[in-house]
Amino acid sequence: MVHMGGLRDSRVRSGNFMSVDNRKPLERADRVTIRTVAAHAGVSVAAVSKVMRNAYGVSDSLRAKVTGSIEELGYRPSRAARGLRGRTFTIGLLLVDIRNPFLPEVIAGVNAVLAPGHYQAMIGVGEARMQLETSLIESMIDYKMDGLILVAPRLPSEIITRFAAQIPIVAVGYHDPTADGFDTINADDQRGAEIAVESLLECGYRDIEMLSQLAREGHKVSVVRQREIGYRRAMQRAGFGSSAPITNIPLQSPRREETIRKFLTRSDRPRAIFCWSDIDAIVVMSMAAEMGVRVPEDLAVVGYDNSSTAALGLVNLASIDQSGRELGQTATRTLLSRIEGRSEAMHILQLPSLVTRRSLAG
Amino acid sequence: MVHMGGLRDSRVRSGNFMSVDNRKPLERADRVTIRTVAAHAGVSVAAVSKVMRNAYGVSDSLRAKVTGSIEELGYRPSRAARGLRGRTFTIGLLLVDIRNPFLPEVIAGVNAVLAPGHYQAMIGVGEARMQLETSLIESMIDYKMDGLILVAPRLPSEIITRFAAQIPIVAVGYHDPTADGFDTINADDQRGAEIAVESLLECGYRDIEMLSQLAREGHKVSVVRQREIGYRRAMQRAGFGSSAPITNIPLQSPRREETIRKFLTRSDRPRAIFCWSDIDAIVVMSMAAEMGVRVPEDLAVVGYDNSSTAALGLVNLASIDQSGRELGQTATRTLLSRIEGRSEAMHILQLPSLVTRRSLAG
DNA sequence: CCATTTGTGTAGAACGTTCTCCGTATAACG
DNA sequence: CGTTATACGGAGAACGTTCTACACAAATGG
Numbered sequence: 001m002v003h004m005g006g007l008r009d010s011r012v013r014s015g016n017f018m019s020v021d022n023r024k025p026l027e028r029a030d031r032v033t034i035r036t037v038a039a040h041a042g043v044s045v046a047a048v049s050k051v052m053r054n055a056y057g058v059s060d061s062l063r064a065k066v067t068g069s070i071e072e073l074g075y076r077p078s079r080a081a082r083g084l085r086g087r088t089f090t091i092g093l094l095l096v097d098i099r100n101p102f103l104p105e106v107i108a109g110v111n112a113v114l115a116p117g118h119y120q121a122m123i124g125v126g127e128a129r130m131q132l133e134t135s136l137i138e139s140m141i142d143y144k145m146d147g148l149i150l151v152a153p154r155l156p157s158e159i160i161t162r163f164a165a166q167i168p169i170v171a172v173g174y175h176d177p178t179a180d181g182f183d184t185i186n187a188d189d190q191r192g193a194e195i196a197v198e199s200l201l202e203c204g205y206r207d208i209e210m211l212s213q214l215a216r217e218g219h220k221v222s223v224v225r226q227r228e229i230g231y232r233r234a235m236q237r238a239g240f241g242s243s244a245p246i247t248n249i250p251l252q253s254p255r256r257e258e259t260i261r262k263f264l265t266r267s268d269r270p271r272a273i274f275c276w277s278d279i280d281a282i283v284v285m286s287m288a289a290e291m292g293v294r295v296p297e298d299l300a301v302v303g304y305d306n307s308s309t310a311a312l313g314l315v316n317l318a319s320i321d322q323s324g325r326e327l328g329q330t331a332t333r334t335l336l337s338r339i340e341g342r343s344e345a346m347h348i349l350q351l352p353s354l355v356t357r358r359s360l361a362g
Numbered sequence: 363m364v365h366m367g368g369l370r371d372s373r374v375r376s377g378n379f380m381s382v383d384n385r386k387p388l389e390r391a392d393r394v395t396i397r398t399v400a401a402h403a404g405v406s407v408a409a410v411s412k413v414m415r416n417a418y419g420v421s422d423s424l425r426a427k428v429t430g431s432i433e434e435l436g437y438r439p440s441r442a443a444r445g446l447r448g449r450t451f452t453i454g455l456l457l458v459d460i461r462n463p464f465l466p467e468v469i470a471g472v473n474a475v476l477a478p479g480h481y482q483a484m485i486g487v488g489e490a491r492m493q494l495e496t497s498l499i500e501s502m503i504d505y506k507m508d509g510l511i512l513v514a515p516r517l518p519s520e521i522i523t524r525f526a527a528q529i530p531i532v533a534v535g536y537h538d539p540t541a542d543g544f545d546t547i548n549a550d551d552q553r554g555a556e557i558a559v560e561s562l563l564e565c566g567y568r569d570i571e572m573l574s575q576l577a578r579e580g581h582k583v584s585v586v587r588q589r590e591i592g593y594r595r596a597m598q599r600a601g602f603g604s605s606a607p608i609t610n611i612p613l614q615s616p617r618r619e620e621t622i623r624k625f626l627t628r629s630d631r632p633r634a635i636f637c638w639s640d641i642d643a644i645v646v647m648s649m650a651a652e653m654g655v656r657v658p659e660d661l662a663v664v665g666y667d668n669s670s671t672a673a674l675g676l677v678n679l680a681s682i683d684q685s686g687r688e689l690g691q692t693a694t695r696t697l698l699s700r701i702e703g704r705s706e707a708m709h710i711l712q713l714p715s716l717v718t719r720r721s722l723a724g
Numbered sequence: 725c726c727a728t729t730t731g732t733g734t735a736g737a738a739c740g741t742t743c744t745c746c747g748t749a750t751a752a753c754g
Numbered sequence: 755c756g757t758t759a760t761a762c763g764g765a766g767a768a769c770g771t772t773c774t775a776c777a778c779a780a781a782t783g784g
Contacts, residue, residue: 046743047764059761083443085741085742122501123487289676395771424733444770
């Protein structure tokens, strides 16, 4: 249903009766520009600009006059105009897709670091499509943003390097310790997987399997792959050979459930599993409940990401926490330092930790 | 106007190595501007601009030349510069906070409508703080974005109206059918609540209560309030008087759980509840499970938003679906039409539907 | 054959900043 | 007193677009 509001009013408004000039489509309120401020304060445009950027060569009295006028007129510099010459004091944040439960944490971390300063974040959502991801990065460059944080980008390293020649870039959740054009901030996914396996071993489980995800296009040394490496290493160290079993769960919906069901009914189903992500772990637990497989009595589960859903009493899933918040904070600080001029690449690894819950049968 | 000799010139220009001038701190790759394209195609800057905007007065041969050069040089217009004069072909999307599970759907809807055109969305996250929300809106205006979609903004209507004088605005999840400066797109929250109550009544429950949320500052006719109205109306229609019981669940963590626990142990605890949001419903179900209150045998639950968590087998929560995706699509189309020049306000209501699951004991 | 229209392209002024030079006034120094 | 620093403030050229106004040619009309 459609309600239209204020019909009578809008006739008057669109009548625009006071102005004969009807050529301009939208007669938005006159903008307060740096010139308005200069005139109001009785100084030059350059002077106002100096005050804004608190540059050298401004007396206290001038500063007072200008800030007074700025306050009084409610002046805000145009980011568009700034972009044409200097900094915009905006950073771009590119997310793969928003459904991933640990992204909100990253955003919160970014905002926490940015809030005290005059910087702001603009977010783009790539929806896991390389095409869209690329064009969003280009847009952010075209807006002359001061720097970019890419979270779990799908793009290959060479392309990111090429972009990094045009704008400072920090990648989060993207392993490439050899990159020298941009920085990377990661949780130590190998170590995280090891911790997960070790916790299962400590609880006495020996029959362990990993549920993973098939390789995606784009980046080859993906986060998932890192976790597989960690899993295998921990298993080998515990004496289970170098090729501990991994089952891949498809992403699309019909085959996905099918694969999980098959796994749960397998006669040689393992006693414990490590899932590359809570997203999968929770679906497995849900289907297990429906099929009468008890967690943790019949199947112990450890997930990854410590999503808010995992913490729910109904779910109670033990999970590896990689503190997205801290990842976001570190990434932001790293980006700001690069904007300030640093040119050698930094590659930071952060230590994840286990949050133990009922699915692990502490 | 200087016509440069095409390719050779540009090669010489990018061969910056002969210049000793090293004062510029960052020597980012030379940008391809509209001038580069004009020179390469051997036409004027104005001509290139015309082709870009496909304005009137361009011959086929000119167009061919220009598009050829654009292609060859990989030219992308600067959004910053565009913002200074014309459109940026970007819309701003302002979200309260990302944790709310139905926001990803809205974003997907927006992107779906935008993708075919040349428009793009930039997202800001207000984190439910009026201060941050305001400054993000201002930033988006300062970037000269073409329009704004505000999702569940906290700001009072008058302030939004004031912003709407500067930029086209569409509000989603914000009830104000009298606003004539901006458009609103909503699910019919009153009707949604009625549907929820009716479904409980149909299952035979008579002893029904609503779990709601205390009024937030900012907007008075909030979404939550609408749902309360619908709940009361449906209860009254069923013959339960005009003031059916409502319990408010606090937001902050210690008092929140405390209140829910108290509710669950109440001697006159109702047989069925309607929760204003899945967020609360799921916590109630989790705590109920821990306390031995069986859902739905002891307590039937209907939530709101049909979040992905509600759909999990472990949760299985019946919920009202308000199709965030469609909301996002409609909002985007509405905004685009306003950008095209419409000036009368539109207020659209969309019909929600019930997704029945185990918590309702179909 | 002149006047008018139509089609095509260009010049150049915005847009709102930043930032490099340059003046000028005052202070410091010899 | 002359010279040189030093502090302060301003002029004006970018930045990369859009878009109005205009020039010119060819086509049309009388």
